[in-house]
Amino acid sequence: MIITSAKYLTSVVDEDKILKDDMVEIAFVGRSNVGKSSLINALVGQKNLAKTSSMPGLTRMINYFLINNNFKIVDLPGYGYAKTGKAHVANWAGLMEKYLLNSPNLKTVFVLVDCRHQPSELDQQMLLFLNTYQIPYVVIATKVDKLAKSKIPQECTMIARSLGIRKEMVFPFSSETLFGKQALLEYIEGVVEFK
Numbered sequence: 001m002i003i004t005s006a007k008y009l010t011s012v013v014d015e016d017k018i019l020k021d022d023m024v025e026i027a028f029v030g031r032s033n034v035g036k037s038s039l040i041n042a043l044v045g046q047k048n049l050a051k052t053s054s055m056p057g058l059t060r061m062i063n064y065f066l067i068n069n070n071f072k073i074v075d076l077p078g079y080g081y082a083k084t085g086k087a088h089v090a091n092w093a094g095l096m097e098k099y100l101l102n103s104p105n106l107k108t109v110f111v112l113v114d115c116r117h118q119p120s121e122l123d124q125q126m127l128l129f130l131n132t133y134q135i136p137y138v139v140i141a142t143k144v145d146k147l148a149k150s151k152i153p154q155e156c157t158m159i160a161r162s163l164g165i166r167k168e169m170v171f172p173f174s175s176e177t178l179f180g181k182q183a184l185l186e187y188i189e190g191v192v193e194f195k
Contacts, residue, residue, distance in 0.1 A: 001189035006044035009064040015098040024071040024192050025105050030112030032078035035142040038175035071192045079122050108136045108191045115141035115155045119162050138169045145174035
């Protein structure tokens with residue numbers, strides 16, 4: 001797949017504003033500070049499409065981006081960190097849950113985990129949720145540029161084992177070096193084309 005156009009569509013903070021149309025969607029989710037916005041920007045070849053921040057926990061909305069006038073990337077709120085208190089965290093979690101359960105054109109969720117650390121309990125809970133509701137997903141191991149190339153396969157195997165999934169379900173990726181970008185785009189192309 002070659003991404004020729006990517007533009008911001010809208011952001012929603014209320015469940016009744018969740019977009020419902022007939023366009024295929026793929027969603028990205030992960031702990032705050034896992035590099036979600038950077039990954040989306042690297043995938044689409046734009047530096048500032050998804051807003052990045054040095055302070056984790058700032059994605060409080062569902063952000064929609066139109067790709068190739070053909071499908072949408074959906075940037076879900078980061079989980080696990082927020083300075084604004086538990087009530088706000090619960091609200092974002094509820095919004096994310098409503099999106100995941102009520103988006104008929106959602107084809108795959110990409111769950112991001114930092115390759116340098118064991119997947120967290122929150123990552124485990126996210127996969128349990130997706131498995132429970134039979135929502136298709138794969139895992140992206142981010143920040144692999146922080147590892148020696150020879151260590152990437154074993155870290156991906158560790159992540160897969162920790163999450164109880166097949167190692168083929170873990171895609172290594174670096175927003176800095178674009179390692180893994182082509183493999184991820186090919187996977188997305190298969191998801192988007194399989195309507």
